[in-house]
Amino acid sequence: MVNKSKNKRKAAYVSAAALSQFLDHIRYVSTPKKVDAGLLRDYGVSEGNVFSLMSALKFLGLVDNEGKPTPAFSSLQVMGEEFVSNLREVVNTAYADLFTRLDVSRDSREHIRNFFSRNYSPSQSDKATVLFLDLCKEAGIPVAAEGEPRAVRVSTPRPVKKQRVPPEQVTPAIKEEAETPLTDDELRRIYLKKLVDQVSSPDTAGKDAEAIKAEAELRKAELDRIEQLLGITKKENKG
Numbered sequence: 001m002v003n004k005s006k007n008k009r010k011a012a013y014v015s016a017a018a019l020s021q022f023l024d025h026i027r028y029v030s031t032p033k034k035v036d037a038g039l040l041r042d043y044g045v046s047e048g049n050v051f052s053l054m055s056a057l058k059f060l061g062l063v064d065n066e067g068k069p070t071p072a073f074s075s076l077q078v079m080g081e082e083f084v085s086n087l088r089e090v091v092n093t094a095y096a097d098l099f100t101r102l103d104v105s106r107d108s109r110e111h112i113r114n115f116f117s118r119n120y121s122p123s124q125s126d127k128a129t130v131l132f133l134d135l136c137k138e139a140g141i142p143v144a145a146e147g148e149p150r151a152v153r154v155s156t157p158r159p160v161k162k163q164r165v166p167p168e169q170v171t172p173a174i175k176e177e178a179e180t181p182l183t184d185d186e187l188r189r190i191y192l193k194k195l196v197d198q199v200s201s202p203d204t205a206g207k208d209a210e211a212i213k214a215e216a217e218l219r220k221a222e223l224d225r226i227e228q229l230l231g232i233t234k235k236e237n238k239g
Contacts, residue, residue: 012056
């Protein structure tokens with residue numbers, strides 16, 4: 001469960017370099033009984049980062065309100081993959097409310113900044129965002145690329161609704177077509193008619209009977225060829 005008292009403080013906004021230096025240092029020292037400003041100075045933390053680092057350690061749950069180190073503090077006094085795994089758990093716990101509301105692998109830096117601005121401190125939202133993204137990187141938590149807009153969620157296209165013809169516009173031809181689908185042979189004949197219409201008529205101008213006959217036979221051969229290509233079988237008319 002998220003510690004609600006955390007929302008009364010500013011989100012961690014210390015510089016990533018100062019926090020990284022502190023985490024490197026505690027690997028080589030025994031766990032202190034209490035972390036306070038004096039100890040941080042002894043660890044080499046600059047005066048300008050003492051207050052913000054102390055606030056960050058409390059926000060991250062590494063020390064309690066009195067400065068006593070928590071089990072999370074001890075979990076980060078390691079190296080390698082164990083450190084990365086333990087840091088991931090610390091980040092997931094400390095920023096649980098953010099992870100509940102945002103998908104950091106898809107939401108942009110701007111979305112994260114706005115979250116800190118609305119829920120913590122507008123004046124420190126930029127620094128809080130920088131630190132959060134750096135912690136995610138160190139903990140192996142995927143985040144959206146720098147400046148990348150919120151990823152578009154791909155949705156299944158909605159089927160296009162077929163336009164309905166008003167009843168008063170339904171002609172007998174439309175009704176018959178809708179009720180009785182055309183056979184393959186009927187479709188071929190329709191296509192044949194369109195091809196036939198494109199075949200030019202015999203040119204008889206200035207030609208003798210033999211030339212006209214030869215051209216007519218050529219046109220008939222073309223039409224027969226079209227019929228054969230379309231697979232249409234001619235039917236003899238029965239008397």
